[in-house]
Amino acid sequence: MRISKEATSPAPKMLPEGARSRRPLQWKRGIPMYLMILPGLLFFVIFKYVPMGGLVIAFQEYDPFDGFLHSAWIGFDNFQRLFTDPDFWTLLRNTILLSGLNLFLFFPAPILFAILLNEVGRAWFRRTVQTIIYLPHFLSWVIVVSITVVLFATQEGGINKLLDSWGFARIELLTNADYFRFLYVSQNIWKETGWNAIIFLAALAAVDPTLYEAAVVDGANRWKQVWHITLPALKSTIVILFILRLGQVMELGFEHVLLLQNPVNLEVADVFDTYVYRNGVLQGNFSYSTAVGIFKSAIGLILILLANRLAKAFGQEGVY
Template sequence: MDVQKAFKQGIPLYVMILPGLLYFLIFRYAPMGGILLAFKDFDPFDGVWASPWVGFKHFQTLFMEPDFWRLFSNTLILSALNLFLYFPAPIIVAILLNEARVKWFARTVQTIVYIPHFVSWVVVVGITIVLFASQDGGINKLLAENGYARLELLTHPDYFRGLYVFQTVWKEMGWGAIIFLAALASVDPTLYEAAVMDGAGRWRQMWHITLPALRTIVVLMFILRLGQVMETGFEHIYLMQNSLNLAVSDVFDTYVYRQGVLQGEYSFTTAIGLFKSAVGLLFVMAANKLATKFGEEGVY
């Protein structure tokens, strides 16, 4: 009877959870059945079940592909740059906003750094092209008129990675700071008051109160971020990619588009997707084990 009573009392909560649960079942778990394509030679006319089973043939093809190591290294390098340059940016923004004592100023800055998140990558890359196009870019025209050399940011391979990370930081650092600001909002204000009573300055308060309050969420977000180590953002890279920077901009996502969408190699590209997911899972498991070993709360 107690179980039935508890169930009836929880019905409103179950109804609230239902849409999210259906979303994950339909759009996250159901598509996992498509993994089967990685082990078949898929033919649209035969269908998934009637297509012949080929085992690990597509994985062997992937690892023997001449471009595999180039794609793998490009993907890892861009992910590493994002991890070590972009990941700290939202944390720094959250700490600075939390330390701001003039509330209207903090809210204004917070709004300004949030806005780029709502701008699509098409617009971001379009602005970059308008400014830095080799011949018609506004900044390059200005430089040429004043006798300076043009900046080949869009065509020279050496500039691609830096420009990619800069755009990511500019667009997403404000939005990424939300979760860290939420963590800081839960800190007991009396801790800061006690620190002031003990003579601690702003830097000591930040070091002994603010940063420890963020430690758990930073570790958790870092582990989750490692799960996306093979995801570099197809749309962003594809829009920035051209024949001159292909050596450093070609990653698994763009390769999958060419092979899967343009050439119809669905089984082969499904194998690539499964490989990416497996690598991400290994990173998460290793990072989670390392975190729990050092006494931090992991993902599981």
């Protein structure tokens, strides 16, 4: 007697009637959340992903009247022009030096500020300091640089006039190229330290207070508590933000650098952002400026991939 396969195969599992009826209800219940996500999703699609189609002009002699489809194709000529430009190595040196100073001086500043603020016992004092240190973030770079000019202009600056009246030498802060990098990094620290510390303060707020209480019972002083509890709590956040910061190593803030530039400090202040503006945008060389942008993005992508792999090798969480 032959038994058919249909008879031996297990019967298909049937979902309970209530479970099948709940599926559409769960989808409908998530509609408010989908609507909340929609504006952010549309922003990235419209302003981040759709414009990426315009990168093709880096390989064209782009003419606005001919458009993307009819502009002459020139391949890698724009990249060759960039790499053979006499100013290329000066731009690369200035960009890397300023980015390095940002990484080693500006990046640790919010971490240190968050740790110090976390050690403050009085809540009213902590809130007051937080409010004061956040305020510079909301000032534009135009205002920040203007304040610097008003205070340190060689002839009419308030501080230089005061120094002159006291018999001291004037500070050539804006007209001496040696001061440019110090001025750039110090303004970054003053303006953005408080704002960038928010994420570190949020990470510290999640630390269980009983860990500090147990450390006190074990005889640990404040320094040991910071070293063995606070810093380990911030470690993963520091690693992820550092990796992301490496992706912006070629981005220095166009407006900030441009406002600080003058003919005296151009040799140390000229970076890729201002070079693109001067030689690409002002002269209408959109293809060339796009090629420089692709070069900057490629460097950032490579650094992110390498830093992420290195973090994984040391057992840390990466960005993916």
